[in-house]
Amino acid sequence: MCGIFCLLSLSPTHFEWDKLIYEHLKKRGPNSSQDLTVTGRSPCYQCVFSAHVLHMRGCLRPQPVEDSTGNVLLWNGEIFGGLSVMPGENDTAVVSQRLSSCNSPSEILSVLSSIQGPWGFVYYQKDSDYLWFGRDYFGRRSLLWKFDAEGLTLTSVAAYTFGPDQSPWQEVPAVGVYRVDLKAATEAGSVIFEVYPWAHRGNDAISTFSETTFAFVPSSSTVVISQLGLTPPVFPLNMSIPKSLNETEIHPNSNSSVKDLAQLLASREKNYEVNSLVDVLSEAVRRRVQSLPFEIQDQPPPNNGHSSVAILFSGGIDSMILAALADRHIPTHQSVDLLNVAFELQEQKRQSQSVKKPQKHKNKPIDPRTDGSASRTSSSFDVPDRITGKAGLKELQSLNPERRWNFVEINITQEELQKMRHERICHLVHPLDTVLDDSIGCAVWFAARGTGFIIEDGHQKPFTSSAKVILTGIGADEQLAGYSRHRVRFKMSGHKGLLEELAMELARISSRNLGRDDRVIGDHGKEARFPYLDEDVVSYLNSLPVWDKADLSLPRGVGEKLLLRLTAKQLGLSQSAVLPKRAMQFGSRIAKMEKNHEKASDKCTRLLTHCNE
Template sequence: MCGIFCLLSLSLTQFESDKTVYEHLKRRGPNLSQNLTVRSTKPCYQCVFSAHVLHLRGLLTPQPVEDSRGNALVWNGEIFGGVPVMPEENDTAVVSQRLSSCSSSTEILSFLSTVRGPWGFIYYQKAGDYLWFGRDFLGRRSLLWKFDAEVKALTLTSVAAHCAGPAASAWQEVPAAGVYRIDLKAVSEAGCVTFEVYPWAYGENCPFYSCTQAILESVPSGCTAVLNRSGLALTSPVCPLNTSIPESLNQEEIHPNAHPCDQDLEHLPAGKERGEAVNRLIDVLSEAVRRRVQALPSQDNSAPSNDNARIAILFSGGIDSMILAALADHHIPAHQPIDLLNVAFKLQVPKKQKVSAKKPVKHKDKPTECKTDGTESLTSSPFDVPDRITGRAGLKELQQLNPERWWNFVEINVTKEELQKTRQERISHLVHPLDTVLDDSIGCAVWFAARGAGFITGDGDQKPFTSSAKVILTGIGADEQLAGYSRHRVRFKTSGHQGLIQELAMELARIPSRNLGRDDRVIGDHGKEARFPYLDEDVVSYLNSLPVWEKADLSLPRGVGEKLLLRLAARQLGLGQSAVLPKRAMQFGSRIAKMEDHRERASDKCTRLLTE
């Protein structure tokens, strides 16, 4: 992974770089930093590249990579398939070599279409004076853009910096709707920047991926975007969503308020088709996890210990993270520990009030423990939030699955004072340009979780612990594809399977702009890399190929019907009560949503993200 940056100027004037942006980029890539400037007088332009490398694979390869033909590449990505990369090779070097051999736009698009894995890139093609850039189909790596009309300069960067005033709204996320090419000769003559868009398509006979509106809404002020005149496109790495509608299936709610237990899954009718679907899901998801936990840097010759895990998991004890942990256990040697990162925000205890002796007042925000069956009881610790309770229960299940593994359950406790200080100093810049209450809550929770600084308990004693893992697995993508959110149940109830399919199509289309760029920026700030097994191309393609009723049955109660296919897979993997835990959003499970203004809505703009 890397922090990548490019400043394109239509003059040869020297610009002073933003020190805050540089520091954010450097934290993403602590192993090596390097700059490169490309200048041309006829046509007149200059490109200032900066790259900051987190070394995870093969030989440490300095970036920007400049080849013998004068081409320059900054690459923020991982190749997990589609393009051969030997264990000793670095994927940045492989990408540079392959792009250097391309002599046409068609060849560049063909190569990028074959890459499987997350990527964001900027590539200067000297022959023809072109600047290419873009993000992968699912937008798993961040890339932002901004245009300064006064000095005629375009900036592309992995991460920006929030500032006060009109400039605060200048940054936008580059839409993950295709790749973009700038004809530097043409823009030099015109004095303004135009992007040629090469969108994603689902094959030769299918229309372009619906991206025009998303691009137009995000194009920096002073720039224009046009579809390329040749009609060229990238081939989508995933198959289209199955939109089949069942001829007759019961769509009525059955005991919607019942508390599920793991026996509920055992009693479900498991036909041949569903059994095959469960097995196939386990296979493709297991392979996705394997690619992400084994493509790691070689370790030194020191003996393994409980303090040097190579893999960490954002861990709530819910089904998504439990399955990732169970599958990672299959592919990581038993003597190597796995870090389970569990974040909790301190529960706020209300001030004492005068209470009538006849009618005691029950405080709404009194610290409670949410048991795995959904009931509540008093707790002794202000950090015993719902995700902490289910996390501990999940740890016990994993210990039973593999008693030989050392599972580092890292209890990450955050106070209101630390949250407010860190938000202003760091997190507000990383979340930007997103700005809602939800972005604040998730961004802060993920930042503290990914930092991995907390406590572990061993032999009854608690000791400080900081995760050393440079790769963090996250369960994002499961809810979006398998109808895990409460809004999916509402849509199904009002519009049936047709409405649910439309909702799932929207979920996958907006996940780059809603989640992935933000999470990449936040996790990358610790010099760590986010990896998303549920968004592996093969996993997405397989789930897209299934009819919706095989993935979820929302006529069944919460904790069973949503993500049904995944719950059945969990039972087959040997998991217990965690297989039927209802969905609980991170902002509620970690209790960050309870820390400040309770009257806010998730979609409101968050004033706390504004810097001084």
């Protein structure tokens, strides 16, 4: 992974670094930093390239990479399939070699289309005076852009600045890749670029591009949608509608015990689908936990508590399955870090909660792990995700008692939250700015930092995770109808409405989640990896009819992500297989630390206020 930066100026000019942006970029890539300036003679332009490398595989290859003919590559990505990368080989070098051999736009598009894995890139073609850039199909790597009178700036991460003369940063839409004709742009005195969209998104891609981009691209710039495009790396979503299944009826049995739910799961004849998902998801995890620096693979570290892999861990079904599958592919003598974050519940709120009587909710199953105990605890950090996380730890220890599972309890006070939001997080979340972005961004930043304690021999021991790779479960809810809004849509519009909602989820995941999470996790010199968004996993899930993936006529904790729950049972997990979905901002209780009456979609004044101080 890298922090990459490119400034395109349509006339040679003196360049001065924004010190805060440079600091953010270096934190993403602590192993190597280099700058390179290219000046065009005819036409006259200037490109400033900067790259900051986090060494993840093969021999360390400093960037920017300049080949023998003067082409320059900035590559922030990982190749998990599609292009051959030999053991000990660096994927940046592989991409550079392949792009250098391309003689036409279609050949470049073919190379990019073949890559399985996350990527963001900038590529300068010297002979043609072209500047290419873009993000992968899901937008798993951050890339921001900013237009101004002099040209265009691209960066993995920016900084929030306030003022009437400041041009706004925006996320580069992951609807395709972009090419700037430097000669034409220099002659016109403004940026001219062409968009090569992902093919089967078709009109949707163009519509999305128009809605999200034309609003802030300067009117002086020219945008052209090319007839050429990239071949999508995943199968289209199966839009089949069942003819015989009841569309919207919700089964009233919402008080089933764990045993009853387990019997319901076991009774469904889903063996083929479950085994296929286990196979494809296990392979996705293997690629991500074994694609580590060559020296780590060659000389495995001793069992000293220093892990190569960590998991954002709530004890819920998504993170439990990732942990169970990682256990298959990481040598048993190596530890795995389970990062569990909790935000302090304020004293007044704890007292008010302790005197509340338990309420019975219709259609809301009892969490089998808490058994109502969460409301009775006196600890200010015994939030729901901490309780389910500890229960999940016990399941994993039963699954493999020889493995050292480092359950890292990361406790955050309101004072530390406010301090780090002001100093760092508000800049990393930018340009996103909603209450939800603040909550998730802060929770993920503290979790990925991995600083807390573990319990050894009954005592707390300070601990900071050393893992460079962090697995996250994002993508499971979006594909398997895990959110409450999916139930609402199903109840209102049946399977047709649910399918439309699921199609929209993946189309917008880059702009809602992935760029932000990449910026936040990368700030610690660590790399986020998303097994549920592996191309083969998405293709398999897209190939299935929706009723094989979820049955929202069943109660919470069963119907949503039903196929994944069956998978959990197949892997030997029990209680976690029937836990209802709980969003991170509520499970970690960060949402309870701030204003209680905010909407997730509201602009977050805390982000803007802190960044302007």
